[in-house]
Amino acid sequence: MKLSDYTAFPTDIPIIVEDNLFLYPFMISPLFLADEENIKAANEALDHNSLVMVCTAKVGDEHRRDFNAIYPAGVIGSIMRKVDLPDGRVKILFQGMQKGTILKELSTAPLRAKVDVLRTQPADAIKIEATLSVLREKVTLLGSLGGQFPPDLIKTIEENNDVHRICDLVASSMRLKKEQAFSLFTETNDEAHLLKLIDYVIEEIESSRLKKEIKTKVHSQIEKVNKEYFLKEQLKQIQKELGTDNQREEEIEEYRKKLEAKKDHMEEDAYKEIKKQIDKLSRMHPDSADANLIQSYLDWVIEIPYGKLSKKALDVLEVKSQLDKDHYSLEKPKERIEEYFAVRELLDKRGIGEKAANGAILCFSGPPGVGKTSLANSIAKALKRKLVRIALGGLEDVNELRGHRRTYIGAMPGRIVQGIIEAGEMNPVVVLDEIDKVARSFRGDPTAVLLEVLDPEQNNKFRDYYLNFNIDLSKVIFIATANEVGSIPAPLRDRMEFIFVSSYTPQEKYEIAKKYLIPQELKKHGLKNSEVSISKPTLQLIISNYTRESGVRNLRRRIADILRKVAKQLLMDTSLEKLNISNTNLKEYLPKTVFEIDEVDKENSVGIVNGLAWTSVGGDVLKVEAIRIQGKGGIQITGSLGDVMKESAKIALSVVKVLIDNQKINVPLSIIPTTGLDKEESARKIEPSDVYRRYDLHIHVPEGATPKDGPSAGITMATAIASILCNKKVKSDVAMTGELTLTGKVLPIGGLKEKLIAAYKAKIKTALIPKKNYEKDLDEIPDEVKEKMTIIPVSRIEEVLEFALVK
Template sequence: MQLSDYSAFPAEIPILVEDDIFLYPFMISPIFLSDEKNVHAAVEAVDTNSLVLVCTTKPGQEGERTFDSIYDAGVVGSIMRKVTLPDGRIKVLFQGLARGKILEPVSESPLTAKVDIIQTKPYNELKIEALMEVLREKLKQLSSVSNQFPPDLLRTIEENHEPNRIADLISSTIKIKKEESYKLFIEEDIEKRLLLLIDIISEEIEASKLQKEIRSKVHSRIEKVNKEYFLKEQLKQIQQELGTDTQREEEIEEYYKKLEEKKPFMEKDAYKEVKKQIDRFARMHPDSADANLIQGYLDWVLEVPFGKHSKKHLKVEDVQKQLDKDHYSLKKPKERIVEYFSVRELAELRGVADKQIKGAILCFAGPPGVGKTSLANSIAKALKRKLVRIALGGLEDVNELRGHRRTYIGAMPGRIVQGLIDAGEMNPVMVLDEIDKVGRSMRGDPTSVLLEILDPEQNSEFRDYYLNFNIDLSQVIFIATANDIGAIPGPLRDRMEFIFLSSYTPQEKYEIAKRYLIPQELKKHALKKNEFSISKAALEMVIENYTREAGVRNLRRRVADMVRKAAKEILTNPEIGKVNVSVKNLKEFLDKPVFEIDPTDNVPTVGVVNGLAWTAVGGDVLKIESIKIKGKGGLQLTGSLGEVMKESARIALSVVKTQIDQGKLKIDESIIFKTPKEKEENIKLEPSEVYKRYDLHIHVPEGATPKDGPSAGITMATAIASILGEYKVRADVAMTGELTLTGKVLPIGGLKEKLIAADKAKMKKVLIPMKNYKRDLDDIPESVKENLEIVPVTRIEEVLKEALILE
């Protein structure tokens, strides 16, 4: 089919889709085809010796091959050659012949449409010639400010007088958007087409002029900067010759001077590394980026207090006095701290080097508010050493401790080295707060660094990545604090010796409030001692009914609440002179009481047993409840119980069943459910039927609070025995102990906190494992032992005898 045969159009011909550019008549262009529709259309055109229409996709429709995604105009032409490439694509050589437009779609696969040639409307030759002259003039202007039009193309446009051919040549050369290309392409009026081109080229001229102006300014600025740089360099050389530019040399000289002063106290590797960096800094240009990094490094590293130590001689008496002055009670923790420093003082007196004394790292463990961090403060005061606190809670990035490598932007030394710099000495007291809350993430495991810091065998050569040499931490006194030692990884726990700080008794809290909290809060609130007083009964009521904690942090807050109201009262009514707080007016100073432990009501109840529990804020009394329901011997547990506690309940049920089977726990036949037939025939039931015909439900109150641990074993066994045998449980008896399947009672932890809780709940008798009775009773405050009858038990039979009313 030949294009010259215009009578053949409109005609149905295949369509090839091009994504990037518009093709124009008289262009010979290679087209690479990979999608199925294009390949199908090309094969059909070659096989039938047909012309094809090459259309362009609309903006945002690239890759689509539908009539809605392409412009309805394109170039009608022929495929001169078709070649199959090794990668499966087809390359065709296309020759454009004329502009065409789609009249109506015919087929989607391959794309085929009814196409007609775009005919140019009749035009005035003189007017068109004038427009073409304007266009040529504009092109000359554009070529003078842009390199888009080569001289050969300008010559061709100058010599050609066919307006459509010139419009096509220019449109194919300038860079315009698809929408504008389509407007130029589809236009049948050559006058409008030329005017549109003149507008586009005028805009191109303005844009090119602006770009040229910007490039010229940038080039001038670069030349100016280079000129200034060379002038500055020449000026520096002149100033050096004259001896006037000495600032940089003075800085470098200062660095060398500081390094030489610290040299006797530095390791060879450290001295070598710092000297190498100063030498590099001296050779560098001061405006380079590396020079700034190295200068930052030198400023940090030369602040490390090599050779500086606290000069005070260690005296155990001072430590003992300071601990007694700042803390009430805490007898055992104080003894262990004094023992720790006794070893160090003895080594100092006998001239033994610190590196040879491989003392343990102390870790104060206990609930919040019991004085862990304040003990470390007292140690620092007694030793006259600086105190450095490093909060480890939530720490995930290992580089926070070990330092960042200097290649990173914003690199800094680790917190340990920064702590030494802040302290200004190499032997401060360093408190690692909340070591049990260290995190682990993709940025590393900080506990691995803590292993090196806290290991006396390794910390004399601790390597900070930023400094890039070893630091001796053996003279630092490390003290860690933790709430839950179970959360500390095993290898790290092995490096430390734990000193446990348990809950304070109400009497201890009273003394702490009287001796420390009230005087301190009066001072903070600008009150004099004679302007505020609180009676003993009122203070005891605050401790008992307004605080829920193992330590004294909330007690301090309640004291502060009272003191603030007193300050306001004195300010508004100066004639009062003094504010007295008593039991009667306590409600005026504090809000509603928080009854942390309900006192026993002394009413024996079936299936309700007082269990003792340890929590992060001290001890508590939990009433374990049980009921029985007609069923088949099932067991249901509620109250957010952990796996260990659920296992304890199952063990307790098995133990009670054994007690019933062996006749040790008597079951009255009348309490066992009988069927009508059994009642009628008066059938005698075995005691074991009581646990076969009932389902048990055990609940531990405060269901939203997760609970776990084996120490509720005997409590659950007592509750099960009570509900199955319908025996009442003594309301003034509390208990704690792990139960084995054979009925033995095993020891538990947290005894002190549990007994304090029992005392607060006004219990009269407490059942504890025999091993705890022999081992831990010395740790229990005398006031608690006086108020409670503590009964040791070894087997479940003893527990049931003490707790149940069997008569």
């Protein structure tokens, strides 16, 4: 049947919408119509014995029945048969005749439009034939790769010479998207139509080749796995028959189970490395040396607590409460710790994530025994996290931290990974103790590893040589401790924020002993509060005369010495119920006294000045002594002084000479020697400058066995030199510290808090400090020190001499 049997074109005909398929003119297709508009269109065509056009719905617009939802071209054909189905649908048998295009929309219920036949443009027959042969070749190749083109269809394509019929056959057999199918369907240029179709066929060939390759690989892998499974099952049965122990297989299976349980929480490279070693172990003979090494490796790595985290939420109030409970005083350090965890808690609550909280790495620095490590212990308690302590003092082998490569005998993970395994969680509190005492040798530089560990931008991929894969340390809270910040290498120092924990005053030591040390030591020695008492004056005497330290470690030891003797007495004399320790009987328990800082002399002296010094165990009061000896203006410096301190002495002498020359210091001429001079010198009038020409000076700092260095003794030495050359006494209750320049300026110094605490212990009444220190550091000085002592800021040497010398 032909179109000419119906009507001339263009003409008005109803439209049926097909949701999924593109139909072609050569097709006779059953269509199932479910919606009312399509059924109306079919009925109208049958009633009037007219043609109908089937158009395809656009992508995403299925089930819409308007002209905007369909492609404006389709197949014109006739309905050969119609059957009403029991479920309400209608089945029609549609015969396609010719491609058509919509010219004008007429109605929407049902869809009806003016339609014309889609006409093609004539093309060069030679070009068409050549292009057609290429298409046939590609279709044959595609047919050999998959089942889209059966042999009968390929034969039909090869034997047919109708370009449109061949294009429609090929397009209908391919899995084309609707947009691609419509582009081909509406192409009116035969050559362009063939070229587009060839491109689609080539794409399908590449896709089919890739699928075939993947399928082949999958089948090979499945066959390999099945083969291994059957061989292993046979091996198990053979071992069972022979009575061989299958414990090793059970161990390997246990490794696999543990690995799979942690797979979701570990990185891909870690999973692959561990799985690789398990597979290698399963293929090895159990008695080989490598098998033992791999098994040791798996015993370590399988215990890494992937996915295990302390679930206790951060609470800055709990941190504050724990710090106050465990530590007396230390207000500044405790405040900084609270700020650190307040920021982390706020980030967690606002969902910004733990990674953003990894800012500064805290480092507690200060003298021994002031509570640096115990602060870290308190943080771990408050956060309910495990505490891992890594002692870095004297560490010089980089592999101790990084781990040893598995090629070495006795290799094991580094201390950091070991600590995480022991803690059993991925976010413990790790204390890097004595980070300033890390050594450097031919074995490497451990600080290079610490640079990576303490850098929040790098430690999420820390590589341990033993593990041979990266491990995430970003959730670990690292806290370092140090005695001297200056000993830490600059790049490592740059990654940390220092919280300085300074010396305790005698009153603070008394409170710490009363509230913490004595109760703790009583418990350790099995004693009750009712069995021993230490009076307040006795405790103060122990602090002042039996300990020499900035912290309270030795004070704890002295209390322990007393309680050991008390425990012995209670056991040997059962009649004793309580022992009272007082000043009168203290020598029975602590026979040896250690004078920490001598009290200053009560009498003013010429050439003796109290200087304030900083040491690694706190502050100290050092006397600087000077004498004059008849000579020729030379200077001798003793007392185991460093180069900087010797230079300070020379600067001080030069400054005092200038002051004498400018008559800012009065020199009594009576002290200038006149004997032993030649005639010319004897005849000359005596001048003030003769005092430093005719005398040699000797400057000494007592405790000559102790090395001393630093610039802060500048004004102390200048005062001693001025005193001895002017024959003026120095006030015995005045102490001073400050660097001196050649122009007489007083420069700021470090360690002011420790120095002033030492002055307070020595019962100094007046302290002279640089003006800049007074302006910026005075708020760090304990109140009891500021109340009992007058602190005077000075900016020039003239002011120092004004306050220090007796007029």
